[in-house]
Each structure stands twice: as structure tokens, then as C-alpha cells.
Amino acid sequence: MQMETVTLEKEFLDYVKKMSAYEEALSVIYWDLRTGAPKNGVDQRSQVIGVLSSEVFSMSVSEQMAEYIDKIAEDRHASELARKTAMECKKVYERNKKIPADEYREYVILQSKAESIWEEAKNKSDFEMFRPYLEKLVQTTKRFIGYWGYSGNKYNTLLDMYEPGVTVEVLDKVFGQLRKQIVPLVKQIADSADKPKTDFLFKHFPKEKQRAFSEEILRQMGYNFDAGRLDETVHPFAIGINPGDVRVTTKYDEKDFRTAVFGTIHEGGHALYEQNISPRLVGTPLCTGTSMGIHESQSLFYENFVGRNYSFWKKNYLLLQEYTDGQFAHVELEDYYRAINESKPSLIRIEADELTYPLHVMVRYEIEKGLFNDEIEVEDLPGIWNEKYEQYLGVIPENDAQGVLQDVHWSGGSFGYFPSYALGYMYAAQFKQAMLKDLPNFELLLEEGNLKPIQEWLTAKVHVHGKMKMPLEILNDVTGEGLNADHLAQYLNEKYREVYRLSN
Amino acid sequence: MQMETVTLEKEFLDYVKKMSAYEEALSVIYWDLRTGAPKNGVDQRSQVIGVLSSEVFSMSVSEQMAEYIDKIAEDRHASELARKTAMECKKVYERNKKIPADEYREYVILQSKAESIWEEAKNKSDFEMFRPYLEKLVQTTKRFIGYWGYSGNKYNTLLDMYEPGVTVEVLDKVFGQLRKQIVPLVKQIADSADKPKTDFLFKHFPKEKQRAFSEEILRQMGYNFDAGRLDETVHPFAIGINPGDVRVTTKYDEKDFRTAVFGTIHEGGHALYEQNISPRLVGTPLCTGTSMGIHESQSLFYENFVGRNYSFWKKNYLLLQEYTDGQFAHVELEDYYRAINESKPSLIRIEADELTYPLHVMVRYEIEKGLFNDEIEVEDLPGIWNEKYEQYLGVIPENDAQGVLQDVHWSGGSFGYFPSYALGYMYAAQFKQAMLKDLPNFELLLEEGNLKPIQEWLTAKVHVHGKMKMPLEILNDVTGEGLNADHLAQYLNEKYREVYRLSN
The missing domain is CATH 1.10.1370.30 (Neurolysin; domain 3)
Structure with a gap:
């Protein structure tokens, strides 16, 4: 029995080592593409990426993998490393396996089309151009949530892919606390008489x-x-x-x-x-x-x-x-x-400062949550976006390029990602x-x-x-508590009152 | 029948496309390693190279590959591309398949050891340190020639890996012709009164x-x-x-x-x-x-x-x-x-000029030919090397680092490679x-x-x-003749008589 576990464990770890090798090759290729790979070679390089990714995908949903997961993830004789690896593989297996292959293929094509349309739409500041693609992406993701299942809130399933353990319930609470502190501070700063020189x-x-x-x-x-x-x-x-x-x-x-x-x-x-x-x-x-x-x-x-x-x-x-x-x-x-x-306060998330940045994230969080709970329609996004920017940051985008079209994430179907920025x-x-x-x-x-x-x-x-x-295990082991917005709120308050010389 | 060929051909071309994708990934990794990849990541990167190379190797000798080769290489209904691809795969298949797997593994380990020992031996100018490894490499390669078979001369099998179609018979002839022209010219230049200034x-x-x-x-x-x-x-x-x-x-x-x-x-x-x-x-x-x-x-x-x-x-x-x-x-x-x-005339091949370069190559060619025909022993190499340098170039290395240890090729088992330089x-x-x-x-x-x-x-x-x-097909199509040393000899003669202002 013990011996069997050891052999199987070694076999399993060799199996994931091979997957890791393909992923490492993909990482080198990815880095290379972004640091000066000649443009004429890119089409062929994409084929190579396709071959290596498919191989990793196939290995992640193979019968062999199913057997490893089944035998190792819950085996108390297995090493901690093997068990946790098997549990991680299980997560990926279930995510990948539950989507019918043809639907997944269609989705990958949709993603890649949507990304290039988004780029054009952003350049032209034309939300209507991007809208049908975004609608399909949201619709497909909703169907996937149906396959994957959810607990509590449909959006939780998406959050779980980026921040396992963090739910809508948690986020509503901490984001609410944070917003209550930041919004008035941002207003006070806007009205402050002693602004820093920056020339x-x-x-x-x-x-x-x-x-x-x-x-x-x-x-x-x-x-x-x-x-x-x-x-x-x-x-x-x-x-x-x-x-x-x-x-x-x-x-x-x-x-x-x-x-x-x-x-x-x-x-x-x-x-x-x-x-x-x-x-x-x-x-x-x-x-x-x-x-x-x-x-x-x-x-x-x-x-x-x-x-x-x-x-x-x-x-x-x-x-x-x-x-x-x-x-x-x-x-x-x-x-x-x-x-x-x-x-x-500014319009563009990636140019935002430390204090206003979380508000940019909250706008996106609330929109995503609304979309996947059928409370917001894609067609209403530009209006809702602008309202929320006015409400939280006191600024209104002049066009959709500066507003709802600014981020790449949605065009790639990455819903549930944004909250991580504020959680960080x-x-x-x-x-x-x-x-x-x-x-x-x-x-x-x-x-x-x-x-x-x-x-x-x-x-x-x-x-x-x-x-x-x-993530929450680390947080708890290190700090002895769960997610808590107070520390950030306090830090921002103290720091920015000092920087802007506000009276208390 | 026709239909079957088309389907099989597509399947085969997909199969080699996958192999090519792995090779392309390996090329990116290779380039990256040589242009500033951080040294601490190299060990793990070698593992990745190992995984990808093994995959390519397995695919090159698989039963599937044997079947493709068998069905396509000689099928006149198959496209020229598929046939020639199958023939190229056949060459690799036979080369790889004929060596028993355990002997090949041993050889790969020997290669990598020999390369690092060679580096040290070269730094210390200590041929004796490298000798046992070189002996094993020569011995193993001889055994491999036994598995691969040969026609005419054992060394032909090695030449064939780098320059298919070129044999000892051909090389003896063209190298002989070339040497006869270059050696006296080199002497005349050494004695010439009107040497170029280079300061x-x-x-x-x-x-x-x-x-x-x-x-x-x-x-x-x-x-x-x-x-x-x-x-x-x-x-x-x-x-x-x-x-x-x-x-x-x-x-x-x-x-x-x-x-x-x-x-x-x-x-x-x-x-x-x-x-x-x-x-x-x-x-x-x-x-x-x-x-x-x-x-x-x-x-x-x-x-x-x-x-x-x-x-x-x-x-x-x-x-x-x-x-x-x-x-x-x-x-x-x-x-x-x-x-x-x-x-x-100089001691180091890679620093040699256009005229004397072929002589450096001929020294190595003659030594390799002697080694694989049991006419030269590894232990005698330093002496033979120095004799030949004196004979062809009129210079004698002061030590083995400047002599027999200067090139990396033999430490990697690349016997048969050198002649290509002069053929070029x-x-x-x-x-x-x-x-x-x-x-x-x-x-x-x-x-x-x-x-x-x-x-x-x-x-x-x-x-x-x-x-x-x-190669010889291209040469013939382009020039209407086979390998011919006269053109190079004539060019060198005319050019160097002019540069050194020698009387005719």
C-alpha cells in the first residue's frame, strides 16, 4: 500500500513536471514576444503556442489525470506536496472538463476576436462596435457558470478563479467600509488649499x-x-x-x-x-x-x-x-x-494614484456583479459607468475610450479579476x-x-x-485575522491628511 | 486509394508540425540562453530542454512514425512535400532507432561530461585530462558506425550526417587539389617583400x-x-x-x-x-x-x-x-x-584568414579520417596535430590549448563536421x-x-x-558540375597574388 502510493506519487509528479516544462517553454516564448520578437515570425509562433497549450490542456483533462487526482488528492499517505498538487490539478480539471469541448473552442475564438474588436473600438471610442462581442462573452460566461455551478452568488464562481475564498459577501463589506472612508477624503483633498507643487x-x-x-x-x-x-x-x-x-x-x-x-x-x-x-x-x-x-x-x-x-x-x-x-x-x-x-481623481485606472485607485476598482466590481446577477445589461454599461465615476470620483468621461472601453480585461473574458487589485x-x-x-x-x-x-x-x-x-490562509497565518479594510483606510487617512496638510 | 493518401498525408504533416513546434520552442530557448538568460534559471531550463527533446525524439522513432514513413516515403501519389518530408524523417528514424536506447542515453551523458572536462582541459592546456573522454567518444562512435553501417569508408557514415553525398573519395581529391595550390602560395606570401600595413x-x-x-x-x-x-x-x-x-x-x-x-x-x-x-x-x-x-x-x-x-x-x-x-x-x-x-599562417582556426583557413580544416579532416579507420590513436593526437600544422602552415603550437584542444566539436562527439567548413x-x-x-x-x-x-x-x-x-543536387543544378576545387583555388591565387603584389 505504502509502496504503491510512493510509485504512483512519483509517476504523478513526473506527469505534472512535464506539464510544467511546457508551461516554462510558453513563458519564455511569451517574454520573447513582448521584448522584441520580429513581427514576421509571430504568426508561426502563435501556432507553436497553440500546440504547446493544447498539450497542456489535454494533459490537464486526461483520464490519466483523473486517475491521479482520484487516488492522490485525498490520500493521507501521500506527501503534502503531492496532495496539494493533486488538489490544484483537480480544480483545473473540473474547470476545464465541465465545459463541452466545442463550446470551449468557440469561446476561445470569441475571445481572440473580441480582443481585436475591442482594440479597434477603443481607438474609435465606439462602444456599439464592441457591444455584441461583450454581450456574447457575458452570455457564454453565464452559461459556463451554469456548468461550473455556484454557491451563494453567481459572481462568486468567477471571483474564485482569481481569489479563492473571497466572495461577494466579503467584498461588499470591505469595499463598503473602504469607500466610506476614501470618498470624503478625496473631496477634502480636492478642496484643500495647500496642494503639492509637481512641475x-x-x-x-x-x-x-x-x-x-x-x-x-x-x-x-x-x-x-x-x-x-x-x-x-x-x-x-x-x-x-x-x-x-x-x-x-x-x-x-x-x-x-x-x-x-x-x-x-x-x-x-x-x-x-x-x-x-x-x-x-x-x-x-x-x-x-x-x-x-x-x-x-x-x-x-x-x-x-x-x-x-x-x-x-x-x-x-x-x-x-x-x-x-x-x-x-x-x-x-x-x-x-x-x-x-x-x-x-482621474478617469484612467492605470494612471490613478494610491488613494483613488480602489474607487476605480469598485466601479468595475459593482458592474461585474450586476452583470452576472442579471441586474445590469451590457447595453446600459456606458451610462452606468459614467454615473459611477461621477458618484465615486466626481469626474465624468468625455467618451467611452476614457470610460467603459479603457481596460482590456473584459474583451478577454476575464470577469472577476478586477477586485484582486483592490484586495492587494x-x-x-x-x-x-x-x-x-x-x-x-x-x-x-x-x-x-x-x-x-x-x-x-x-x-x-x-x-x-x-x-x-x-490566500486567506496566508492572510490569517500572518495577521491573525481575515480580510479587514480598516488598516488600509487608516493608512490612507493618516498619509493623505499629512501630505495635504488637512486639519483633523 | 487517392483519398486515403490525402488523409494520411494530412495526418502525417500534422504530426511533423507538432514536432516542428517543439523544435521551434527549443530554438527560442536556445537563443534566450545565449543572450542573457539569468544563470540561476539554467538548471531548470535544462530540464525543460530535456522534456521537449525527449518528446521530439520519441516522436521521431515511434511506431506511428514508422508507419508514416513506410506508407508515404515511396508513395508516388503523395505530394512531393510529404514524400521528401517522409524521406527526411526516415533518415532520422534510422539513425535514432538503430542505437540501443541505453547506449544512446550513456552517450548523451558522456557528451555532456566530455564537454565540461574539455573546457577545463583547454584552460589548463592538459590533453591527458581530456584523453580518456575523447577515447570513449571515438570508441562509442565507432560502435555506432557498426550499428548504422557504412559504405566504402567508415568515416563516410559520419560525413553523411553533415554533408549527405560527400565521401572520403571526393574529399581526398578536392582537398588534395586545393592544398597543392594553397601551400606554395602561403609560402610565397610569407616571403613577400610588400606586406600590407595594418596598424x-x-x-x-x-x-x-x-x-x-x-x-x-x-x-x-x-x-x-x-x-x-x-x-x-x-x-x-x-x-x-x-x-x-x-x-x-x-x-x-x-x-x-x-x-x-x-x-x-x-x-x-x-x-x-x-x-x-x-x-x-x-x-x-x-x-x-x-x-x-x-x-x-x-x-x-x-x-x-x-x-x-x-x-x-x-x-x-x-x-x-x-x-x-x-x-x-x-x-x-x-x-x-x-x-x-x-x-x-596562424595556430587558431577561428582566427584564420580566408587563404589559410582551408588548411586548418584539412588537418582536422585527416585526423578524423585516420581515427575512424584505426590508423591514428587518440593518445598520439597532440604529436600528429603539431606535425601537420608545421607541414601545412609552417607553425607549431606551443601547447595543446593552441593545438589539438582548441575546438569544442570533438568534445560533443561531432566527428565529420569540420570538412563542411572547407566545402562551404x-x-x-x-x-x-x-x-x-x-x-x-x-x-x-x-x-x-x-x-x-x-x-x-x-x-x-x-x-x-x-x-x-x-546539397550536391543544388550544386549541380546551379553550376552544372559536381564539387570542384579549381574555382576556389583560382580565386585565391588571383586575389592573393594581387593583394601581396606577387609576380606571376
Whole structure:
């Protein structure tokens, strides 16, 4: 019996290792496509992606896989690694297997068409052009929810794909709490008399110098260049190909260095997660971040709690000045700090500041929830979008390109993804509270540019586990509580009252 | 019957398309590893390479493959593409299938060990350290020849892997003819009174400028940057990932621009071949150069017949001067031309000039031929190597690192590869002769920097066919004759008598 388990377990782990190998090849190809692969080769490369993805898909729903899952996922003699791997495979198996093959094929074609139509529609700011595709995507996803089943709320099934354990019930509560605190703060800031000056941020800062400074900051964060590299792309990202090869890309705007610097810190936070996953998880589907939200918590922790912190710039502001040609020569650190923390309601999510960002996410959350509970129709989206922007942010899009068409997610059928962005903020704020107990000298570490203990803490508590722990399990183990919006609300309140010099 | 063929043919072509997809993924990974993949990820990447390669190997020797080969290779109802693909698969099938699996596994391990030992042995210039591994490699390869069989000469079986159709009989003849002409010429040059000055070549030439000039020349050659890119590596190479994605790498020596410029032209010649293979061959094993020798003929054609030609520099020397900072301001074109064609017997093959290069290859050819016909023992190699260098080139290595240990090929078991380098020269000279009939204005085209007609000629005659034609088939179709050393001998004689101003 014991012997049988051992043999089967080894066979199973070899099986998933092969799947992981195909996925690693796909990751290299994906990175390559985004960092200068010649355009004439792309069609053929797509074929290669198709072949490798189909292979992974077939292996994920094979009878062999069904047998492994059946025998290993609940076998208490099996190792924890094998069991959790089998459970992860089971999730994928059920998601993939429950959709009839022809419907799935149709859906994949629809996705790819919708994405290219969306791009055109966005360029023309023409929602009507995109509408029929979005309607089909919503309709198909509803049918899929029928196949998959749901508990409590239909939208929960979608949330579960990105943030297992987080439900509409939870989100309604925490988003409500957060909104109640942010919305009045945003208004107070809009009315404040003492706004930061920002003109000095937008001087010419050569790309090569920005690159060198970004590398310096990545190194300070603990990013290992023997296990990664920094490249340039239009849309920055981080990718974990394996824990020894986690790459970061960034974008350089010579008239606004913040794009590269805060972008690199953000992606660097994602990268630290992937670089520090336990090597024993390599070759299994557990060798990645546990959820979108926890991943985002790591990037946002570094971007906001480290990178937009006053202490962090005490030393690094001098370093920044070494890389610039007098741009900040006559700017006090205090003014610089206020400038990089400017908050202003805006229309575009990806350009939003730390304070207003969660409101952008909530708009999308409420719309998605409404769509999948038959309370909102696709045709009404532009109007609803604009109303919500006015209500939460006090701004109204002039057209749909600046409004409902701005994000790519829906065109790819990624419903349920957006909440992770705001969850990441909350997780990060909760982690910060917990970290302070172990590292009460947090501010001093930042001042000294000694970020190693911070990375080590996050590695021990979050990174190393990969997908061996569920997101809420990590949150609970680290903080002793569940999702709680208060920490983020308190942090934002304190920080922005200070930055905008508001009376209490 | 007809219908059956069509169905089976489609199935077969889908089967090889899948194999090609894996190979394309491997090519992307290979390129990535050589252009800055982080070192900590390499071990895991090797596993991925292992998985993908094994898959390709299994597919190449499967029963399914045997059936396809059996039914299609000789079926006159099948399309030419399917038949030739099946014949190519048959070659690989027989090569792979005849070796017992456990012996092949052992051999792969031996190869990888031998390569790392060779590297150390070369660094220490210690042949004795490498000897036992080389002995085992030779011994194993002899046993494999036993499995594969041979006709005429045992070494023919090895030659056939790189240059199908070329035998010891052919090589003995053409190499003999060539040697008879080159050796006395090399001596005359050594004794010549009017040697070119070269000191002006070695001024500081910044990397970025070299890169820009190299790109300019690649563009002039007809290299399509929408189907390729130029990167930097320690060991330059060209790689055809698919015809729409053929990449070139080069190396920049700021004290000797020739490394980058002639290296780029050389690799660019390889790249033009791969960029211009017929799109209908994509997804089959025929979508690559037909042999090592024909491939080398393309790189050498551009490097020598174009790049080291006086006419080519008439305009490009002015261009070069725009990229340099006065380096050539007081150097006449004539003197520059003579300098880049300096010929001097040397010890290291990859640093050899156009005239002496074939002699380096012949030394290796004779040694390999002796080894596999039991006329030479591995333990005697250093002595034999040094004798032959003295005899052919008049130079004697001071140590084995400069001698018998200099090349990586043998450590990887690549016996039979070296002759292709010299064959490439001969093919190129023969192509040049044939080209002159269609393009009698060859020199004028070079003068005008109008290289397009030259590329188009080579594309129509060579590139487009991929592996649809065998090397000697191409040679015969293009030139109307078989392998002939006279054209190369005549070219070298005329050129070097002129460069060294020798009396006739």
C-alpha cells in the first residue's frame, strides 16, 4: 500500500513536471514576444503556442489525470506536496472538463476576436462596435457558470478563479467600509488649499540614467540579478519563468521618470515573490503566487508602503540626484515627497494614484456583479459607468475610450479579476501592520536603504509558500485575522491628511 | 486509394508540425540562453530542454512514425512535400532507432561530461585530462558506425550526417587539389617583400558605432529586420527560429572592428538563407538549410566574395568613415583593402584568414579520417596535430590549448563536421562562377551597394529550396558540375597574388 502510493506519487509528479516544462517553454516564448520578437515570425509562433497549450490542456483533462487526482488528492499517505498538487490539478480539471469541448473552442475564438474588436473600438471610442462581442462573452460566461455551478452568488464562481475564498459577501463589506472612508477624503483633498507643487517632476531625465537608477533600486529591494533581468516594453510586467529566472520589464518616459521608477518597484515586488518561492515546488503547478490578490499585495507593498514612503527617500533622494542633471537641485525632500504622492481623481485606472485607485476598482466590481446577477445589461454599461465615476470620483468621461472601453480585461473574458487589485491593497496594509510587530524599526530600515529584512520577512511569511497555502490562509497565518479594510483606510487617512496638510 | 493518401498525408504533416513546434520552442530557448538568460534559471531550463527533446525524439522513432514513413516515403501519389518530408524523417528514424536506447542515453551523458572536462582541459592546456573522454567518444562512435553501417569508408557514415553525398573519395581529391595550390602560395606570401600595413585597423571604435554600422551593412545585404534582430553574444551565431524570425548575434571588440563587421556579414549570410526558405516548408523538417556545407557557402559567400571584395568597399569605405572618428582619415582605400585581406599562417582556426583557413580544416579532416579507420590513436593526437600544422602552415603550437584542444566539436562527439567548413568555401566559389553568368555586372552591383540582385539570385538558386534538394543536387543544378576545387583555388591565387603584389 505504502509502496504503491510512493510509485504512483512519483509517476504523478513526473506527469505534472512535464506539464510544467511546457508551461516554462510558453513563458519564455511569451517574454520573447513582448521584448522584441520580429513581427514576421509571430504568426508561426502563435501556432507553436497553440500546440504547446493544447498539450497542456489535454494533459490537464486526461483520464490519466483523473486517475491521479482520484487516488492522490485525498490520500493521507501521500506527501503534502503531492496532495496539494493533486488538489490544484483537480480544480483545473473540473474547470476545464465541465465545459463541452466545442463550446470551449468557440469561446476561445470569441475571445481572440473580441480582443481585436475591442482594440479597434477603443481607438474609435465606439462602444456599439464592441457591444455584441461583450454581450456574447457575458452570455457564454453565464452559461459556463451554469456548468461550473455556484454557491451563494453567481459572481462568486468567477471571483474564485482569481481569489479563492473571497466572495461577494466579503467584498461588499470591505469595499463598503473602504469607500466610506476614501470618498470624503478625496473631496477634502480636492478642496484643500495647500496642494503639492509637481512641475519639477517633468524635466528631461535620459532613459539610460533612469535605467541605471531603476536597477540600483531593484538591487536595494533584494531583487537578484543572477535570477532575473530588466528589459524595456510598452506594457511593463514581471514574469516568473522559474524561481531562478524571474524577469522584470519597465517603460521609460523621459519627461516623467515616475513611470519607470515606480513601475519598476511595482514589478520588482511581483518578482521578489516569484524569486523566493521554495525550490521544492519547482516543476509543480504550486510554484507560483497563490492568487492575483496576494501577488498584487507584494507589488503594492513595495510601490506604496516602501516606494512612496518618506523614509525610503531620505537616502534615495540623494541617490536620485546623482542620476539626474540638477533636476532636483533646488527641491526640498519634503516637496519631492509631497509631489510623488499627489492625489487627484482621474478617469484612467492605470494612471490613478494610491488613494483613488480602489474607487476605480469598485466601479468595475459593482458592474461585474450586476452583470452576472442579471441586474445590469451590457447595453446600459456606458451610462452606468459614467454615473459611477461621477458618484465615486466626481469626474465624468468625455467618451467611452476614457470610460467603459479603457481596460482590456473584459474583451478577454476575464470577469472577476478586477477586485484582486483592490484586495492587494488591503492585504498589503494588513501585512504592513503585522510586519511592524516583528520589525518595529521599519522606518529606520527604509532610511538606511536596508530593505533586506523586509524582503526576508515577506519571503518567510508569503513568498516561500507559493500555492501551498490559500490566500486567506496566508492572510490569517500572518495577521491573525481575515480580510479587514480598516488598516488600509487608516493608512490612507493618516498619509493623505499629512501630505495635504488637512486639519483633523 | 487517392483519398486515403490525402488523409494520411494530412495526418502525417500534422504530426511533423507538432514536432516542428517543439523544435521551434527549443530554438527560442536556445537563443534566450545565449543572450542573457539569468544563470540561476539554467538548471531548470535544462530540464525543460530535456522534456521537449525527449518528446521530439520519441516522436521521431515511434511506431506511428514508422508507419508514416513506410506508407508515404515511396508513395508516388503523395505530394512531393510529404514524400521528401517522409524521406527526411526516415533518415532520422534510422539513425535514432538503430542505437540501443541505453547506449544512446550513456552517450548523451558522456557528451555532456566530455564537454565540461574539455573546457577545463583547454584552460589548463592538459590533453591527458581530456584523453580518456575523447577515447570513449571515438570508441562509442565507432560502435555506432557498426550499428548504422557504412559504405566504402567508415568515416563516410559520419560525413553523411553533415554533408549527405560527400565521401572520403571526393574529399581526398578536392582537398588534395586545393592544398597543392594553397601551400606554395602561403609560402610565397610569407616571403613577400610588400606586406600590407595594418596598424590603422586597431584604433578605438566604440561599440555603439560598430553596431550601427553592422546594422547598415546587414540592411544592405537584404537582411530583413522585420524578420530578425541583431544581438550581442560571446560566440556569434545565426539562428532560424522560423523564416519570419531569423536572428543574428555578433561580438564587439572596440580595438578591432573586424570581429563585429565581418562576423556580422558572415552570420548575415547564414541568416539570408533561413529568411528566404519557401514558406510552404514551414512546419516540416525541410524548413532549414540543406547541409552544413551549403549553409557555410552562404555565409562565406557574403563574408569573402562580397565583404572582402574591393568593389564592395568603394562606397562602403566612405560609409565606414562616417561611423569612425578619423580612424581612416589618412588611409587610402587600396591600403584598407589590403589590410583587411592580410594573410598569415596562424595556430587558431577561428582566427584564420580566408587563404589559410582551408588548411586548418584539412588537418582536422585527416585526423578524423585516420581515427575512424584505426590508423591514428587518440593518445598520439597532440604529436600528429603539431606535425601537420608545421607541414601545412609552417607553425607549431606551443601547447595543446593552441593545438589539438582548441575546438569544442570533438568534445560533443561531432566527428565529420569540420570538412563542411572547407566545402562551404568551394561551393561558394562555384556559385560565384555561376552567378557571373547571370549577373555579369557583379562588381558594379557591389560598387553601388546594390546587393539585392545577388540575394535574389542566391534565394532562387539555393535558399528557397530548404531541404527539398540535397546539397550536391543544388550544386549541380546551379553550376552544372559536381564539387570542384579549381574555382576556389583560382580565386585565391588571383586575389592573393594581387593583394601581396606577387609576380606571376
